[in-house]
Amino acid sequence: KKPGRKTDMAKTKTVFYCTECGNETPKWQGRCPACGAWNTLEEHTEKPAAPGRAKSAPVGGSRRPQKLSQVDTEGEIRFSTGMGELDRVLGGGAVGGSLVLVGGAPGIGKSTLLLQICSCLCQGRKVLYVSGEESERQLKLRAQRLGVEPEGLYILSETQMTDILEAVNELQPDVLIADSIQTLYTDTNDSLPGSISQVKECTMILMNLAKAQGITVFVVGHINKDGNIAGPKVLEHMVDCVLYFEGDPNSSYRLLRAAKNRFGSTNEIGVFEMGDHGLIEVPNPSQMLLDGRPSGESGTCVACVMEGTRPVLSEIQALATKTSFPSPRRTASGFDYNRMYLLLAVLEKRAGYAFYNQDVYINIIGGLKLDETACDLPVCIALASSLLDLPVDEKTIAIGEVGLGGEVRSVTHLETRLREAQRVGFDTAIVPKHNLKMIDPSQFPGLKLVGVSYLREAINAIKLK
DSSP, rough: OOOOOOSSSOOOOEEEEEETOOEEEEEEOOHHHTTBBBOOOEEEEEEOOOOOOOOOOOOOOOOOOGGGOOOOOOOEEEOOOOHHHHHHTTTTSEEOOOEEEEEEEETTHHHHHHHTTTTHSSSSSSSEEEEESHHHHHHHHHHHTTTTOOEEEEEEEEEBBHHHHHHHHHOOEEEEEEEEEGGGGGOOOOTTTSHHHHHHHHHHHHHHHHHHHOOOEEEEEOBBEEEEEEOOTHHHHHHEEEEEOOOOSSSEEEEEEEEEETTSSSSSSEEEEETTEEEOOSOOOOOOOOOOOOOOSOOOEEEEETTTTEEEEEEEEEEEESSSSSSSEEEESSBOOOHHHHHHHHIIIIIIOOOOOOEEEEEEGOOOOOOOOGGGHHHHHHHHHHHOOOOOOEEEEEEOEETSSSBBEEEEEHHHHHHHHHHHOEEEEEEEEEHTTTTTTGSSHHHHHHHHSSSHHHHHHHHHH
């Protein structure tokens, strides 16, 4: 060896990450060995840290094990964000020291929602809004348009994690908003911002910051073309709560749904309307989804689904039209495609209605996705109504699960569903007969309860109307 030549040259390391689950493998493979997805492995080159550069240490120093009985839970309090719909999805409000990830399509309203809640959060709290996509002037203009100019709101346009941590240590905020996680990067990683390793490391720093100092952190995440949050799937496992913004780009209504929540239910939804001055809460989504219903038209029926503790009424539209092709077409929007085939088979075998020569289309109004079995009966009634060209009364609602034998089975939370239907103004409810044995019909004055045991009885009930 020649004198003066360095023998411990730093070598780069090439690894392959799965974009679906975040699994790491040393060699490229056509199929991910962890999740089984095809063509999802991407190459990333990682360089070791330079001499003297230390990896990012957990914020807050070392900790010692504690007994479960000695852990103080009084500090883990909830506080309102100022939006009742967001508080509902979070499980009653934001939790101190939690890490919340908000994802959605571009322009759906993620940044607008987080900037709007700053008006309430700044009442008695310090809020630091960090944006890696907008400058301070752009944030100021957007805040003026939304009417958000509280005294306790601090803004920072920065993408370097070291500078963000210095600002946090200097300001000591109670709430930190990072918009977005794909724009942040740390010097301890030589990958480009937005890469899998950068996203993982920046999220880990924010998680340690939230747990060590009790700061509530909201993080905005981009989504990929499949509708999932961009980056490794492990990103969703690291955070405490994952919120998805959903909605039709051509509609002004937005749905906020929790895909994961360690402090509450994952079945709750929040409904918003995008207006000229930001997002507006919709406290009565049932009335919103039923507006504009056609009068005297066949093929429509109203269902009631439970979104967590909230009953939501939704209109189901079905269209059956004779086809001239040997293979009829089947299309379902907002309803399970395979479940539609099952219900069509039950209608043909048990009720005697032939759909083998009919094109069938099912559409759920409002952009909702109905995956509850309590929607089986209204879907069957809507299909039969379209086939017979027999309109269902506008004030009639159907609730029930349909089995393969054509029987109508009981559902849960029937009393809650009936109260919502009564409040909106329905006067007739077709429900499973078995459920009627467990409720008192006198509790629903003005609402006629029609108990049915089989699918044919339910269809005959709409004929008698």
